[in-house]
Amino acid sequence: MEALASGAQRIAPAIQFRILASIPAAQSCETPIKSLILTDSEDSKRGFTLMSMTKNNIINNAKFDSSGLIPAVVQDAATREVLTVAYMNEESLRLTLEKGETYFWSRSRKTLWHKGETSGNTQKVCAVSLDCDSDAVLVEVEPRGPACHTGAYSCFGVESGFGGTIQELYALVEERRRKRPAGSYTTKLFEDGIDQIVKKLGEEAVETVIAAKNDSSERIVEETSDLLYHLIVTLVAKGVSLEEIKSELVKRHQAGHKQ
Numbered sequence: 001m002e003a004l005a006s007g008a009q010r011i012a013p014a015i016q017f018r019i020l021a022s023i024p025a026a027q028s029c030e031t032p033i034k035s036l037i038l039t040d041s042e043d044s045k046r047g048f049t050l051m052s053m054t055k056n057n058i059i060n061n062a063k064f065d066s067s068g069l070i071p072a073v074v075q076d077a078a079t080r081e082v083l084t085v086a087y088m089n090e091e092s093l094r095l096t097l098e099k100g101e102t103y104f105w106s107r108s109r110k111t112l113w114h115k116g117e118t119s120g121n122t123q124k125v126c127a128v129s130l131d132c133d134s135d136a137v138l139v140e141v142e143p144r145g146p147a148c149h150t151g152a153y154s155c156f157g158v159e160s161g162f163g164g165t166i167q168e169l170y171a172l173v174e175e176r177r178r179k180r181p182a183g184s185y186t187t188k189l190f191e192d193g194i195d196q197i198v199k200k201l202g203e204e205a206v207e208t209v210i211a212a213k214n215d216s217s218e219r220i221v222e223e224t225s226d227l228l229y230h231l232i233v234t235l236v237a238k239g240v241s242l243e244e245i246k247s248e249l250v251k252r253h254q255a256g257h258k259q
Contacts, residue, residue: 055097058128059090063135069105070137074147077126077140079164083147084155088137100125102139120175121145144171166242169229173236189233197237201230 064070069087076083088096092103092112102115102123116122123141130137145168148155153164160168176186189197208223235242 055094058097058130058137059094061134062090062093062130062137063133064090065135069107070135072102072104072137072139074102074123074139074141076160076164077142078167079160081154081158081160081164082156083123083141083143083153093137096125096139097128102141116144119145121147123147143168144175166228166232170232170236170242173229173232177236186233190237194234194237197230197234201227201234204230 062070068089070089070093072086072088072093074083074086075081086104087107088103089105089112092105095103095112095114102125104113104115105111106113114122122144123139124144125139125141127140128137129140143153146153153160153168173186176184177190180187180190189200204223204227208220208227211219211223235245
């Protein structure tokens with residue numbers, strides 16, 4: 001990433017390499033962005049041409065420094081928040097593209113590391129892009145837990161916002177469904193089956209209605225939180241992703257503007 005001279009404006013022709021379709025289908029995001037060649041007027045004004053690339057194209061065009069490394073900015077694909085900045089060598093970049101999860105090079109330990117290998121907080125890759133100078137890489141991910149070793153959502157102290165919180169809860173519930181840890185209420189719901197899950201959902205919906213009619217705002221917040229949790233459990237049990245819900249809401253929003 002080259003620094004620009006103070007006050008100068010540079011709009012130089014550049015190629016931004018982006019790979020979206022070559023991530024393994026089983027591990028890619030729920031609704032992967034389509035590969036495309038983008039040459040609309042707004043992007044042209046900014047000096048960018050967006051091209052669909054293969055894994056080898058990304059690796060061959062990446063400009064590694066004298067130590068064989070390239071900085072990697074990891075971004076939450078949904079919230080657009082920056083989660084962390086790390087370094088990749090050619091091998092870790094290749095593994096990231098091939099495996100659909102993030103791999104980095106540890107400069108302190110001089111070794112390759114797979115994010116979440118021990119903690120379970122992996123990052124599902126949605127897209128990988130090189131910047132305009134090809135000397136930095138952007139990795140858009142769906143986080144499966146905190147990005148920071150401190151347990152924080154981001155290494156930069158930013159919060160995920162309401163949408164990110166819902167995503168984190170969905171990821172946690174999905175993990176409970178897979179691992180079924182003993183003593184977990186969520187595990188019990190999944191083991192009891194869909195009938196019990198929707199029964200609880202209905203109970204929480206009724207309690208939310210009663211709270212809205214009779215109780216304080218504090219009680220409404222508590223009951224709404226319970227309702228959202230049980231709704232997410234229901235979605236996970238039925239295999240419905242948040243991306244599907246988002247797509248439906250966007251479609252309705254767009255339809256509303258046309259009316």
